[in-house]
Amino acid sequence: MNPSGDPASELPVTHPLSRREPPIEWADLDTRAVDTTRVLLADTIEHSGAGGPGAAMSLAPAMSLAPLAYGLYQRVMRHDPSDPAWPGRDRLILSAEHSGATLYVQLFLAGYGLELEDLRELGRLGSRTPGHPEYGRTPGVEATVGVPGHGLATAVGMAMAARRERGLFDPEPAPGDSVFDHHIYVIASDGDIEEGVGAETSSVAGRQQLGNLIVFYDNVFSNDDGTPTERFENLAKRYDAYGWHVQVVGRGEGVVALQHAIAAAKADPRPSIVLSHPSDQSGVRLASRDDPDRSGPHPDEVPDLKRSLGLDPAARFAVDDEVLAYTREAVVRGKWWHEQWRERFDAWASANPDRRALFDRLATRSLPDGWADELPTWRDEGQQLATRRGSGAALSALADVLPELWGGSADLAESNDTTMEGADSFGPVEASTSMWPTNPYGRTLHFGIREHAMGAILNGIALHGGTRPYGGTYLSFSDYMRPAVRLAAIMGLPVVYVWTHDSIGVGEDGPTHQPVEHLFSLRAVPGLNVVRPADVNEASGAWKAVLEDTHHPSALVLTRQPVPVLDGTQIDGVARGGYVVAEESNAAAGDPDIVLIGTGSELQLAIEARTRLEAEGVRTRVVSMPCFEWFDAQDADYRESVLPFSVRARVAVEAGIAKSWPRFVGDLGEIVSIEHFGASADYKTLFREFGFTAEAVVDAARESLAKAANFSRSQGIPL
Structure with missing residues (x-):
């Protein structure tokens, strides 16, 4: 019996509880289980035959990674197959996403609910084993990372989130004791390693001293016949320069060496990378190297592999009952770990009832009663404030009531207004500056000039737990973030992007910094809410709406230049996506003659144009349309009440290309837009020269009214 009174120390290595910590002993059943892993991988990949050379490409890393993956699930990680969402678990991200079968086989062996039939269905429509692992589809899959580099990047975000959550719930214990x-x-x-996002996030991880992050790297295969043609740098020196703990495990040293490396990694306060070149020991020849058009392994490869392991070459998806019973003991260990954790958690909860209440609330991403009452409002109509300032004021106002809300920017904190007043920065104490005091559990994130990394890290934070992350940059730089934004939309993660400097209103910085196509491009991403508030009140309402949406990423698209506080804008109206800001005169008389629709800084032009049109006797309605996606989600009756189908005369005004708008204005409507890149000048000059004026909106309204009248006459409809 050891000093802790743990009876498992006296158990033989074959007992399930003896393997809850990495022992040095390696049982015969472990060897047989790794052999079974290799055979299942070969059968799975051969059976799927998907992706041209993709099958053989998948087989190569799968063969090499089999012992590592097995060792992690059976000897290293604390996890509970009976409860894949257990908060106390270790997380594994398979960033080598082409080798999804590597993960699926371990989930099958460990008892996560996958069965042999699921392995046979690899890559098939509707299966629980898609070609690349998908979050939410397969128990035990922690993230969708199908874009190269994003698994590592997402894991950095998870490691950051783990530390922030510890700071919220249990900051006092020494490292490792919570x-x-x-x-x-x-x-x-x-x-x-080669994608820029991996380099960006590795640098962030080093600066953050993320000692809870351990990475295993193996360069077994790449598309273009190996890495010598692509990379020549010394990876050990590169990661040492990032501030990582670096270890190299040579070929053939096996799982025991990796376990020693993991123990050393856990003892170091820095993030760790284990550079490994394991021998695949599989005997599998890669036919695709010589024949890129082959759809899988050579016909003799898999039988030869089975013979080399002393197994029946004709048997497919065969698993010895004794081996499966041995690997399924992971369920027993998982429940034991979970029970031990629950005892400690209950003791913590009893001693910290307020923190326990916060933990429970964040677990469901629910919001506290009355939280939105803290949102600022502005009543001084005509007061000039940039919508980025309204967003920043909302963040600071919510700081105390929503401790789960945290974020920062890609080196643009003051420009993006992404800093909560009085909040410390997230980072090691030695990273402090006179402007930015840091502590490991701080709230303000500094991503550096790394927009792609920022997007991927935000995904990892959202995946890890219940905190609500946001990140800011200029809208024109959102292009750097697009792969991460797309993955957030695929996974339905409630990440918030604060994208400022939203149009030619950027001014003197010129066309490189003036987004004109970005709104249309971002609205094309399924599941992404693109929110462009018209004034500071709508900016406040935008934060209310995005925080209430826990199933989609959202983008706040904000002005650099000041815009007036407008009469009629509503905090609660933003969540409807579109609403009436100014009714037509004598609204009881029926539908308006024309509807003017605006977003962002151009809504003021629609309101001014209405005044002029009404003076001419044209009954004019103005609609604010801050978010297409939310408007589309309203019921048909509401949408009709805002944009009556019978009103064919319509004008939309927005400082971007027109492609977003035809479905709202119809074939008789007009769009005031910009169809070219911007220029360098002050914003007032640019808006005037490029036609964003009330006069231009009035002229467009007259054009639309004339077209609607001609159409009515052609149809014999009385005017």
Whole structure:
């Protein structure tokens, strides 16, 4: 019996509880289980035959990674297959996403609910084993990372979130002593090391001293016949320069060496990378190297592999009952770990009832009663304030009531207004400056000039737990973030992007910084809410709406230049996506003659144009349309009440290309837009020269009214 009174120390290595910590002993059943892993991988990939050379490309890393993946699930990680969402678990991100079968086989062996039939269905429509692992589809899959580099990047976000959550719930214990301490493991490949997002996030991880992050890298295979043609730098020196703990495990050293490396990694306060070149020991020849058009392994490869392991070459998807019973003991260990954790968690909860209440609320991403009462409002009509300022004021106002809300920007904190007043920065104490005091559990994030990394890290934070992350940059730089934004939309993550400097209103910085196509491009992303508030009140309402949406990423698109506080804008109206800001005169008389629709800084032009048109006797309605996606989600009756189908005369005004608007204005409507890049000048000059004036909106209204009248006459409809 050891000093802790743990009876497992006296158990033989074959007992399930003896393997809850990495022992040095390696049982015969472990060897047989790894052999079974290799055979299942070969059968799975051969059976799927998907992706041209993709099948053989998948087989290569799968063969090499089999012992590592097995060792992580059976000897290293604390996890509970019976409860894949257990908060106390270690996380594994398979960033080598082409080798999804590597993960699926371990989930099957460990008892996560996958069965042999699921392995046979690899890559098939509707299966629980899609070609690249997908979050929410397969139990035990922690993230969708199908874009090279994003698994490693997402894991960095998870490691940051784990530390922030520990700071919210249990900051006092020493490292390793909190019930909330755990590790994030990554199996990385060349895509992670070579893609810029991997380099960006690795640098962030080093600066943040994320000792809870352990990465395994293996360069077994790349598309273009290996890495010598692509990369020549010394990875050990590169990661040492990032501030990582670096270890190299040579070929053939096996799982025991990796376990020693993991123990050393856990003892170091820095993030760790284990550079590994394991021998695949599989005997599998890669036919695709010589024949890129082949759809899988050579016909003799898999039988030869089975013979080399002493297994029946004709048997497919065969698993010895004794081996499966041995690997399924992961369920027993998982429940034991979970019970031990629950005892510690209950003791913590009893001693910290307020923190327990916060934990429970964040677990469901619910918001506290009355939280929105803290949102600022502005009543001085005509007061000139940029919508980025309204967003920043909302963030600061919510700081105390929503401790789960945290974020920052890509080196543009003051420009994006993404800093909550009085909040410390997230980072090691030695990173403090006179402007930015830091502590490990701080709230303000500094991503550096790394927009792509920022987007991917935000995804990892949202995946890890219940905190609500946001990140800011200029709208024109959102292009750097697009892969991460797309993945957030695929996974339905409630990430918030604060994108400022939203149009030619940027001014003197010129066309490189003036987004004109971006609104249309971003609105094309399914599941992304693109919100462009017209004034500071709508900016406040935008924060209310995005925080109430827990199933989609949202973008706040904000002005650099000041805009007036407008009469008729509503905080609660923003969540409807579109609403009437100014009714037509004598509204009881029926539908208006024309509807003017605006977003952002151009809504004021529609309101001014209405005044002029009404003076001419044209009954004019103005609609604010801050978010197409939310408007589309309203019922048909509401949409009709805002944009009556019978009113064919319509004008939309927005400082971007027109492609977003035809479905709202119809074939008789007009769009005041910009169809070219901007120029360098002050924003007032640019708006005037490029036709964003009330006069231009009035002229467009007259054009639309004339077209609607001609159409009515052609149809014999009385005017």
